[in-house]
Amino acid sequence: MASSVGVEGAPEDKPVLHVVVVGFHHKKGCQIEYAYPPLLEGQPPDSHDLPDEWKYLPFLALPDGAHNFEEDFIYFHLPGRGGSKKTVYGVSCYRQIDAKDLINREADITRETVQKSVCVLSHLPLFGLIKAKLELCTAAYFEERDFSKVTILKELHDNLSGLLCSDLIDGPQAFIGLSARDLVLRFKHKLLVIFKLLLLERRVLFYSSPVGRLSTTLLSLLSLFPGVIQQGLSESISHKIGAQISTELILSDFGIDTEEYLEVQLSAVPDSNLDPENVVSEDEFKRNQIDIVGETVPKAGLDSAVVLTVQDGSKNSAERDEDADLSSKTSTSTYSTASELTSPTNMSGISSDWEKVEKMEVEEAENELKALSSSENGLTPRSSDGDNVGDSGGMIESDITPKSSPILSPSPFPTDEFGFPLAIFTKGSVCHPYLALQHHELLQDVNIRSFLVGATNILFKQRRHLTDVIVDIEDDKIEIYDAELRKQLHLHTADLRFADFLVKHVVEERDDIFLDGTAEQSHVGWEGGDEWVRSQFCLYLLSLLSTTENGARETNYHDFNTQFVEAYKTTHNYRLWKATQHDGIDAMHTGHPFMGQYSAADIKLRLSHVMQNTERGKRLGTAVAKTGQAVNSAVQQTGKAVGGALNQAKSAMSNWWAHLNQGPEGE
Numbered sequence: 001m002a003s004s005v006g007v008e009g010a011p012e013d014k015p016v017l018h019v020v021v022v023g024f025h026h027k028k029g030c031q032i033e034y035a036y037p038p039l040l041e042g043q044p045p046d047s048h049d050l051p052d053e054w055k056y057l058p059f060l061a062l063p064d065g066a067h068n069f070e071e072d073f074i075y076f077h078l079p080g081r082g083g084s085k086k087t088v089y090g091v092s093c094y095r096q097i098d099a100k101d102l103i104n105r106e107a108d109i110t111r112e113t114v115q116k117s118v119c120v121l122s123h124l125p126l127f128g129l130i131k132a133k134l135e136l137c138t139a140a141y142f143e144e145r146d147f148s149k150v151t152i153l154k155e156l157h158d159n160l161s162g163l164l165c166s167d168l169i170d171g172p173q174a175f176i177g178l179s180a181r182d183l184v185l186r187f188k189h190k191l192l193v194i195f196k197l198l199l200l201e202r203r204v205l206f207y208s209s210p211v212g213r214l215s216t217t218l219l220s221l222l223s224l225f226p227g228v229i230q231q232g233l234s235e236s237i238s239h240k241i242g243a244q245i246s247t248e249l250i251l252s253d254f255g256i257d258t259e260e261y262l263e264v265q266l267s268a269v270p271d272s273n274l275d276p277e278n279v280v281s282e283d284e285f286k287r288n289q290i291d292i293v294g295e296t297v298p299k300a301g302l303d304s305a306v307v308l309t310v311q312d313g314s315k316n317s318a319e320r321d322e323d324a325d326l327s328s329k330t331s332t333s334t335y336s337t338a339s340e341l342t343s344p345t346n347m348s349g350i351s352s353d354w355e356k357v358e359k360m361e362v363e364e365a366e367n368e369l370k371a372l373s374s375s376e377n378g379l380t381p382r383s384s385d386g387d388n389v390g391d392s393g394g395m396i397e398s399d400i401t402p403k404s405s406p407i408l409s410p411s412p413f414p415t416d417e418f419g420f421p422l423a424i425f426t427k428g429s430v431c432h433p434y435l436a437l438q439h440h441e442l443l444q445d446v447n448i449r450s451f452l453v454g455a456t457n458i459l460f461k462q463r464r465h466l467t468d469v470i471v472d473i474e475d476d477k478i479e480i481y482d483a484e485l486r487k488q489l490h491l492h493t494a495d496l497r498f499a500d501f502l503v504k505h506v507v508e509e510r511d512d513i514f515l516d517g518t519a520e521q522s523h524v525g526w527e528g529g530d531e532w533v534r535s536q537f538c539l540y541l542l543s544l545l546s547t548t549e550n551g552a553r554e555t556n557y558h559d560f561n562t563q564f565v566e567a568y569k570t571t572h573n574y575r576l577w578k579a580t581q582h583d584g585i586d587a588m589h590t591g592h593p594f595m596g597q598y599s600a601a602d603i604k605l606r607l608s609h610v611m612q613n614t615e616r617g618k619r620l621g622t623a624v625a626k627t628g629q630a631v632n633s634a635v636q637q638t639g640k641a642v643g644g645a646l647n648q649a650k651s652a653m654s655n656w657w658a659h660l661n662q663g664p665e666g667e
Contacts, residue, residue: 014123014161015122015123015124015160015161015164015165015166016120016121016122016157016160016161016164017088017121017122017123018035018036018037018039018119018120018121018157019035019036019118019119019120019121019153019154019156019157020032020034020035020036020039020057020061020118020119020120020121021033021034021035021116021117021118021119021147021150021153022057022058022061022062022092022094022116022117022119023062023114023115023116023117023147024062024067024115024116025108026108026110026111029058030058030059030061030062031048031058032047032048032049032050032057032058033046033048033116033147034046034150034153035047036150036153036154036157037157039051039054045150051081053078053079053080053081054078054079054081056078056436056438056439057078057090057119059436059437059438059439060074060076060078060090060092060434060436061074061076061090061092061094061117061119062092062094062115062116062117063211063434063436063456064211064436064437064456064457065209065210065211065456065457066094066115066117066211067096067113067115068209068210069210070095070096071093071094071095071096072093072094072210072211072212073091073092073093073094073131073134073135073212074090074091074092074094074211074212074215074433074434075089075090075091075127075131075215075216075219075433075434076090076092076215076432076433076434077089077090077233077236077237077431077432077433078090078121078237079237079238080238085234085235085238085412086123086234086235086238087125087233087234087235087236087237087238088121088122088123089121089122089123089124089125089126089127089233090119090120090121090122091119091120091122091127091130091131091134092117092118092119092120092134093117093118093119093131093134093135093138094115094116094117094118094138095115095116095138095139095142096113096114096115097113097114097142097145098112098113098114099111099112099113099114100112101145102114102145102146102147103144103145103146104145104146104147104148114147116142116147118134118137118138118141118153120134120156120160122160122164124164124165124166124168124169125169125174125229125230125233126164126168126169126173126174126176127176127177127178127219128173128175128176128177128178129164129168129173129176130160130164131177132176132177133156133159133160133163134156137152137153137156140152141153169229169230169231170230174229174230175223175229175530175534177216178216178219178220178223178229178530179220179530180220180223180224180530180531180533180534180537181506181528181529181530181533182220183217183220183221183224183533184502184503184506184533185506185507186217186473186476187476188499188503189491189496189499189500189503190476190478191499191502192491192495192498192499192502193478193489193491194221194471194478195221195224195537195540196488196489196564196568197469197489198221198222198225198424198452199422199424199568199571199573199574200485200488200564200567200568200571201424201429201449201450201571201572201573202450202468202469202485203443203450203451203466203467203468203469204450204451204452204453204467204468204469204470204471205453205454205455205460205461205467205469205470205471206218206452206453206454206455206470206471206473207454207455207456207458207460207461207470207471207472207473207474208454208456208472208473208474209456209474210456211434211454211456213473214433214434214454214455214456214473215433215434215454217454217473218431218433218452218454219433222431223534224533224534224537225420225421225422225424225537225541226416226418226420226421226534226538226541227415227416227420227421228421228422228424228425230421231413231414231421232413232421232422232423232424232425233425233431234412234413235412235413235425235426236425236426236429236430236431237430237431237432238426410576410579410580411423411426411576411580412426415580415582416584417582417583417584418542418545418582418584418585418588419545419577419580419582419585422573422574422576422577423572423573423576423577424573425452426572426573426576427449427572428447428448428449428450429448429449429450429451429572430442430448430450430451430452430453431451431452431453432451432452432453432454433454434453434454434455434456435453435454435455435460437455437457437459437460440459440460440463443460443463443466443467444466449572464479464481467481468480468481468482468485469481469485484563487563488561488563488564488567489561489564490561490563490564491561492558492559492560492561493559493598493605493606494559494560494592494593494594494595494596495559495560495561495592495594496605496606497594497596497605498536498540498592498593498594500605501536501594502533502536505527505528505532506528506533507528508528539593540593542585542588542589543588543589543590543591543592543593544560544565544568545577545585545588546585546586546588546589546590547560547565547590547591547592548565548568548569548574549578549585549586550586550590553565556590556591556592559591559592559594559595560592
């Protein structure tokens with residue numbers, strides 16, 4: 001039957017893979033109780049066995065702290081099976097029911113409440129659409145009060161299989177339940193900071209509870225990037241989640257053929273001559289290097305002294321040993337793996353080597369540049385003794401990589417005329433709308449260069465050394481630990497104008513004759529609505545890319561923050577975008593969409609932003625508020641004292657006047 005769906009070799013075009021029930025056992029913890037079709041071929045539907053790739057499925061479908069809520073939902077990601085890099089999208093709805101209300105109470109139910117989760121695994125990122133169907137099914141499943149009745153689960157699988165198709169991800173169905181407008185209302189000006197943060201591919205943790213709000217916030221945030229929800233998450237966890245966490249860098253995960261690269265070494269070309277006037281200092285040379293996993297890419301106008309050594313695969317082991325000996329004599333420092341190259345200990349070793357051979361390395365850089373220039377002109381690069389490079393031993397040195405194994409491969413998913421979606425979550429950059437505590441070691445894997453994960457357990461927040469940024473949704477707080485990153489994410493005046501423009505249009509209520517007047521959209525028109533917000537961020541991103549492509553650094557980068565633009569141009573997703581020609585970007589406006597002269601309104605906007613979004617501003621605002629309260633209290637106390645004295649004087653005068661009136665009558 002369909003029991004082979006999802007196993008190795010199964011087709012990936014089936015929209016729904018499995019409908020799974022996860023329960024909490026008082027001794028065994030979270031476990032699979034039912035799956036249709038079975039998760040493993042040949043196993044019964046009620047088997048507790050799991051594929052190795054999905055060993056965290058029970059903890060994702062029934063998350064931490066689920067017992068604190070009567071019902072909730074969650075979105076999560078799983079890796080593909082059988083070596084597939086395609087992401088499997090999970091939607092889970094969990095509920096609780098009193099054990100005494102069950103018609104068929106099993107013997108192992110010892111607690112007063114029973115908690116279960118119904119989960120759908122799909123190849124299509126239609127989170128909101130699946131959730132709407134799943135919530136109804138889960139409610140009906142619990143109303144039966146007999147969890148052995150699984151007919152409704154089979155009907156759910158068949159119904160979703162007939163309903164879902166790949167064409168739906170290109171329509172509005174992909175954004176059901178993902179409100180961009182709510183993001184603006186929650187984060188306000190900080191939303192632009194988070195948007196730019198994700199472009200930089202850093203290690204970002206979102207923290208909140210309940211988990212439904214957390215996972216929805218992350219996916220809503222990703223919906224601001226054109227095409228990311230529809231296509232850009234298809235390889236977002238292709239880092240072999242089921243494998244053991246590695247402490248060694250695996251270059252093949254980043255598209256580098258490790259069979260060709262035997263070592264990464266700092267080359268030394270002897271008998272090199274260089275004009276002393278062209279010698280640069282060590283600090284200047286290092287400052288112009290951009291470190292990337294497995295390579296060192298020079299900035300424009302400078303050559304690199306770090307090369308990847310390529311070995312001819314036809315050599316025998318003896319010849320390779322001879323070449324290795326020769327290499328060790330002509331090289332300054334050799335590191336067998338990229339992890340050694342990037343370790344703090346070896347980096348200090350490199351610094352000491354620099355002090356000894358600074359002049360020689362600069363000479364090498366000049367000679368490498370000349371050799372590459374000759375090679376590009378159709379000439380064979382030659383060494384200092386006149387021999388062709390590669391004729392003596394098959395050793396070939398290139399600045400980055402040979403043409404047969406390019407570092408930059410095309411985008412793993414189809415792109416439009418602007419190059420969207422950007423490849424933010426590929427090649428070691430992962431995205432988990434929710435990450436279970438049992439999988440926390442993922443954050444320590446050296447093969448994970450960046451991540452965007454959501455967590456509900458406080459232990460994730462306490463391990464701050466594993467993250468660059470923590471976004472606390474509950475406290476509306478963004479904690480950035482890297483001082484350089486804070487400078488890169490600083491919003492300049494044009495950015496503040498853009499953020500303020502968004503907030504004003506979203507907060508303002510307006511009616512739109514084109515909407516049906518539903519409760520959710522009764523006071524929201526096109527401007528300020530979800531699609532409008534996404535279109536504004538799309539325009540911002542297009543302007544940014546157009547500026548990096550065609551704009552002048554001195555005049556156009558400042559509005560986006562020059563430090564941010566320079567940092568963004570070193571990211572993997574930008575390098576992939578830059579490597580391909582995009583015809584649509586040439587027609588886009590170069591420069592910030594809100595560029596312009598400063599005005600008094602900008603000063604007011606800057607002060608407002610500082611007061612609301614910086615620690616100093618918040619402390620100052622608190623002090624002003626407390627001072628105002630103290631002044632008001634003093635005024636009230638003074639008023640009470642003065643008022644009391646007046647009342648006493650008035651009472652005394654009344655008594656005196658009454659006594660005068662009574663005097664003649666008494667006489």
